[in-house]
Amino acid sequence: MSPRPLREIADIVRSKNAGPYRITFDILCKEKSNFELIRSSGAITPQSVAKAYGLSVTDISSFFEIDMANAIKITIKRPRAQGSGGEGDMYGCQQHVPLMNMLIPLR
Amino acid sequence: MSGITVLTPTGTLGYGFGDEALARGMSLKPSVIAVDAGSTDPGPHYLGSGKPLVSDVSIKRELTALIQAGRNVGIPVIVGSVGGAGSSVQVDRTAKLVREIAKETGLKLKLATIRSDIPIERAKRAVAAGEVIDFEAGHILTQEALDETVTLVAQMGHEPICAALDAGADVIIAGRACDDSVIAAYPIWKGADPALAIHMGKILECGAFSAEPFAMDVMLGTVHDDSFVLEPGSIKRRASVKSVSAHSLYERENPFKQGGPGHEIDLSECSFEQLSDRQVRVTGAKLSETDDYYVKLEGARLAGYRSISIAGIRCPTTIAALDGILDQLKVRAIEYFAPSPISMQFHVYGRDGVMKELEQEHGLQREVGLVIEVTAATQELAHAACHQISGAMLHHHYEGIINPSGNLAFPYSPSDLDVGPVYEFSAYHLMKVDTPTELFPISIEEL
Numbered sequence: 001m002s003p004r005p006l007r008e009i010a011d012i013v014r015s016k017n018a019g020p021y022r023i024t025f026d027i028l029c030k031e032k033s034n035f036e037l038i039r040s041s042g043a044i045t046p047q048s049v050a051k052a053y054g055l056s057v058t059d060i061s062s063f064f065e066i067d068m069a070n071a072i073k074i075t076i077k078r079p080r081a082q083g084s085g086g087e088g089d090m091y092g093c094q095q096h097v098p099l100m101n102m103l104i105p106l107r
Numbered sequence: 108m109s110g111i112t113v114l115t116p117t118g119t120l121g122y123g124f125g126d127e128a129l130a131r132g133m134s135l136k137p138s139v140i141a142v143d144a145g146s147t148d149p150g151p152h153y154l155g156s157g158k159p160l161v162s163d164v165s166i167k168r169e170l171t172a173l174i175q176a177g178r179n180v181g182i183p184v185i186v187g188s189v190g191g192a193g194s195s196v197q198v199d200r201t202a203k204l205v206r207e208i209a210k211e212t213g214l215k216l217k218l219a220t221i222r223s224d225i226p227i228e229r230a231k232r233a234v235a236a237g238e239v240i241d242f243e244a245g246h247i248l249t250q251e252a253l254d255e256t257v258t259l260v261a262q263m264g265h266e267p268i269c270a271a272l273d274a275g276a277d278v279i280i281a282g283r284a285c286d287d288s289v290i291a292a293y294p295i296w297k298g299a300d301p302a303l304a305i306h307m308g309k310i311l312e313c314g315a316f317s318a319e320p321f322a323m324d325v326m327l328g329t330v331h332d333d334s335f336v337l338e339p340g341s342i343k344r345r346a347s348v349k350s351v352s353a354h355s356l357y358e359r360e361n362p363f364k365q366g367g368p369g370h371e372i373d374l375s376e377c378s379f380e381q382l383s384d385r386q387v388r389v390t391g392a393k394l395s396e397t398d399d400y401y402v403k404l405e406g407a408r409l410a411g412y413r414s415i416s417i418a419g420i421r422c423p424t425t426i427a428a429l430d431g432i433l434d435q436l437k438v439r440a441i442e443y444f445a446p447s448p449i450s451m452q453f454h455v456y457g458r459d460g461v462m463k464e465l466e467q468e469h470g471l472q473r474e475v476g477l478v479i480e481v482t483a484a485t486q487e488l489a490h491a492a493c494h495q496i497s498g499a500m501l502h503h504h505y506e507g508i509i510n511p512s513g514n515l516a517f518p519y520s521p522s523d524l525d526v527g528p529v530y531e532f533s534a535y536h537l538m539k540v541d542t543p544t545e546l547f548p549i550s551i552e553e554l
Contacts, residue, residue, distance in 0.1 A: 012353070018360045020147050020532050021243040026356050030349060053465045066362050068379070069352040075360040079464050081244070083150040084531050085410070085482065086452045088463050090150045098467055 001107075006044070007100035009034050015095035020082035022061055023092040024075040025049075025099050035070035041104045049074050052098040074099070110329040111294045112137040113307070114340070117323045118314035120144040120169055120186055121161030125341055128315075128325035132340030133176050135327055139293035140177050143286045143312045144201075145188030147405060147532070148358070153191035154258050155407030155530025159200060160191025167204045171212065174205070174278060178214045185268060185279045185289055192405070193283030194258050195224045201280050209554035216278050219271035221549050223282030225259045225404060229546075230538060238539040242403060248536040256406040256533045263402070264368035265301075266543035268292035274551050282547070283405065285367055286312035290328070299330040302394035305372055307335040309365070310354055310389075317354035318344040334390040336382060345385040352379050369400040369543060399539050402546065406534030411450070412486040413529045414493035416479040416522050418500075418515035425514045426472050428505045429455065432514075436503070440481075440496050447484065449492045454478040477515070482529050493523045 007013055012028040027044065029035040038044060046060040053076065061075040080086055089095060114137035117124040121144065145153070145160060153160050170186070177184040190197020202220050209216055231253050233239050239248045253259070260283040269292055271279045281289065287308030294304040307328045310317050315324035318339040325340025337346045355374070356362050363375040377391035420426055433453050440449060456476035459466035479496050483489040501515045540546060 016358050017148055018358055019243055020151070020535055021245065022360055024356075024358070024360055026353075028353050028356075052467065054467050055465070062360055064362055066356065068377070069349075069356060069362070071353065071356055071362075073356055073360075073362055077245070081532055082147070083152070085450055086463065087150075088454060088461050091148060094461050095465060097462075098465070 003103040003105045005100065006038065006102045006104055009038055009104055010100075013096050013100040015092055015099070017082055017092040018075060021078050022075050023078055023095055024073060025096060027072040027099070029070040032070055037106070038072065038104055039065060041106075043102060043104045044072055046074070048102065049099065052102055110331050111297050111299055112327055112329040113290055113293060113311060114140045115290060115311045115314050115326050115328070116140065116142050116169070116173060117325070118143070118312070118316050119161070119323070121165040122323040124169070124314070124324050128340035129172065129176060131342060132325040132327055133180070136180075137182065137327060138297070139183050139185060140173050141185040141290045141293060142173070143187050143289050145191040145193055145283070146286065149191060151407040151530040151532045154194060154260065154405060155409060156528060157190075157194055157196035157258065159197060163200070163204060166201065167208065170204060171208050174208055174214065174216070175212060178216060178277065183272065183277055183279065183293065185281065185292060187268075187281045187284035187286070187289030189280050189282065192258070193223050193260050193281070195222050195282065198222055198280055198282050205278055205280060206554060216554050217276050218552050218554050219274060219276035219279045219549055221263065221267050221271055221279065221281040221547050223260045223263055223284070223547055225261050225546060227253050227256060227259060230259055230404060230534070233538050239404070240401070240537050242535055242537050244532075244535045248404070248534055252408070252533050253406070255408040257409055257530070259404060259406040259534060261402040261404050261538065261546055262368065263547045264288045264543050265292035265295050267547035267549065269296040270544055271549050272296045274549065276551065287367065294330045300332070301370070302372060302392040303330050303335050305367065305370070305394065306374065306377070306389065306392035307337070310337060310351060313354065313357065315339045315341070315344055316357070317351050318346050319350040320344060321350070334388050336386050336388050338386045342385070346387040348379040348381050348387055351387045351389065368402050370394050370396050400543055401537040401539050404534045404536050404538050406532065407530040408533035410529045410531045411482040411484055412489045413480060413482045413526045414486070414489040415481075415524050415526055416493050416497040416517075417519065418477050418479075418497065418517050418522070419474055420477055420515060421474045422510055422514070424507050424509050426475055428507065429475070432500065432503055432505055436496050436499050439499065440492055443495060444488065444492055447488055449488065450482040451492075451496065452480040454480065486525050486527070490523055490525055497522050
């Protein structure tokens with residue numbers, strides 16, 4: 001089967017400020033099976049997310065898989081402090097697209 | 108201990124709630140109404156300028172409903188981070204609205220205001236004593252940064268709010284406070300487990316954002332001995348294990364460990380259980396006190412004054428040449444206004460205006476929106492430079508130009524807009540204190 005973009009498997013892919021120096025991404029699934037599909041594919045890792053955003057892996061501040069919530073959480077260091085010169089997204093809420101377009105290989 | 112119920116009317120005071128939801132929530136006999144009114148989330152402007160995030164009209168309308176609801180049954184109303192950033196000028200502004208409400212409704216009440224502004228000299232002494240550490244800013248706090256800071260606040264924990272409750276306050280208007288502390292203060296004051304109360308605060312502070320369908324609306328939480336239970340005010344919503352657990356991740360980095368003033372909460376053993384169709388029961392939060400008590404400082408500095416110009420570009424030859432043109436204009440403007448420094452930013456919508464360096468898709472653009480932004484030491488200089496750039500861009504000649512009559516489609520005359528002072532965060536650091544209440548003076552008045 002051909003790979004499918006994350007947005008077709010997860011129910012929510014979102015981005016948001018977590019304080020003025022971080023942007024946090026959440027991938028949420030209603031169904032456990034979809035969460036497991038994404039997790040077991042190995043396609044979402046700090047390395048792959050960094051690559052999707054043109055970042056170095058050292059810019060990934062943290063990465064969590066949260067069984068209880070069928071969720072994966074990735075946090076990056078903001079390219080610039082919130083509201084400083086060149087800010088394009090004050091709430092950090094429109095940064096999710098490269099993540100939602102990441103391809104999940106299906107077996 | 109019998110359950111202690113907190114009613115949180117909405118995620119941010121001023122953003123609304125349903126009358127039906129408030130009425131139904133009040134019928135569940137809450138012990139307190141507690142709501143958050145600010146955050147760093149809207150950016151540094153509200154901290155720096157002292158301007159309110161939400162209009163007085165909205166704040167007064169909602170505070171009137173809440174104070175009336177609270178006074179009817181004799182329960183306190185607690186508002187934290189008032190005005191958006193919780194600075195003294197914002198505390199004063201909100202307290203004035205409460206006085207007007209008391210006068211207009213004829214309600215008698217005891218008003219407590221809690222300030223959270225930190226004198227710059229106090230913070231400088233702490234920096235000199237090595238009592239300030241970086242949180243996430245990636246740099247240390249310096250004396251110079253503090254000298255430039257126009258407003259400095261610290262996030263209070265629940266303790267100053269508990270002190271205001273000790274004083275018998277009916278309405279508490281608190282400066283900058285941890286979102287969860289605003290919700291947790293009353294249950295903790297009544298003897299609830301702080302771990303459960305603070306965890307409940309983290310979820311409840313966004314109102315019915317943890318319910319489905321989510322909204323800025325009423326949410327209730329009841330703390331028991333070994334758990335807390337969440338339920339939306341409106342019967343049109345429900346709390347589900349999914350909605351609550353998903354919300355636990357929102358706007359925070361670490362879903363398992365969260366630091367607060369004087370403590371760290373461990374959520375790794377938490378469990379969520381569907382208690383009834385509309386209620387979720389949460390257990391398992393653990394709290395450990397930290398050896399030293401740190402509060403988070405938030406400071407803003409004036410970065411200058413901003414003028415902007417908004418224009419569209421449709422010609423493919425201009426779009427193709429855009430980066431080179433903008434680079435040239437930048438160099439020319441810096442030379443033209445030297446030695447006065449000017450800072451320029453170009454937002455190219457339709458290309459990478461939203462994501463900037465994080466944008467990885469580079470397709471063909473049919474048209475782009477250009478926002479030219481200039482920040483300078485005075486509004487006059489920012490305006491002059493912005494017009495110099497927009498005018499130069501309008502008539503710029505570049506290799507391959509096909510339409511020499513103008514490169515920019517302006518929607519407005521004047522083409523350049525003054526948008527006022529610009530603030531930046533100057534402090535986002537932790538400062539050690541001797542006691543949880545020393546920085547947060549309380550004043551009480553009978554209305």
